Amino acid sequence: MMIRKQFAALPYIQLAKKIEVCLITSRETGRWIIPKGWPEKDLAPYELAAREAFEEAGLTGQTGKKAIGHFHYLKRMADGSEVDCDVAVYPMLVQHQAINFPEQGQRSVVWLDRKKATKLVDDEQLSGILKQFKPKNSRRLKAA
Numbered sequence: 001m002m003i004r005k006q007f008a009a010l011p012y013i014q015l016a017k018k019i020e021v022c023l024i025t026s027r028e029t030g031r032w033i034i035p036k037g038w039p040e041k042d043l044a045p046y047e048l049a050a051r052e053a054f055e056e057a058g059l060t061g062q063t064g065k066k067a068i069g070h071f072h073y074l075k076r077m078a079d080g081s082e083v084d085c086d087v088a089v090y091p092m093l094v095q096h097q098a099i100n101f102p103e104q105g106q107r108s109v110v111w112l113d114r115k116k117a118t119k120l121v122d123d124e125q126l127s128g129i130l131k132q133f134k135p136k137n138s139r140r141l142k143a144a
Contacts, residue, residue, distance in 0.1 A: 003072075003084045007045040008036035009053035009063060009092040012135055013111070021117050021130060022094065024057050025108045028076065032110075032120040035059070036087055049090040057109045058101030061094040068133065071125030089129055 011022035011034070023032045037052040039045070050063040067088040074082045112120065118127040 006036045006087045007049045008089045009049040011092045011094045020111045046090045055102040058098035060096045064091040069129040
């Protein structure tokens, strides 16, 4: 089976003394995941990850240019076939969450501390990335 690449954003915010990450549900199965998508010729991997975070959860911010980890999963396609995917994960310090975004109403979006997030995701490799994630140079968001 051929392995296909995908690129994902790990959206996070720094609150007082803790980090929260954003999880979304997949459209097909409702599993808790992070925003991700297929490569595109005109976008660098981190740029694609940032665009997926906006389309799938309405998030914008600063996305790191270096992947912080990888995970694998089997994606079920519309025709019922499965594709083995290798997903590179890029950290994204969220600065804004839009009320309206392209996939609004198609997914649930939730902010959680990393410990709770690791329990919600099914994928062990993604859970490991969440557990080990320690952002560099993060700034605290001020309450509005």
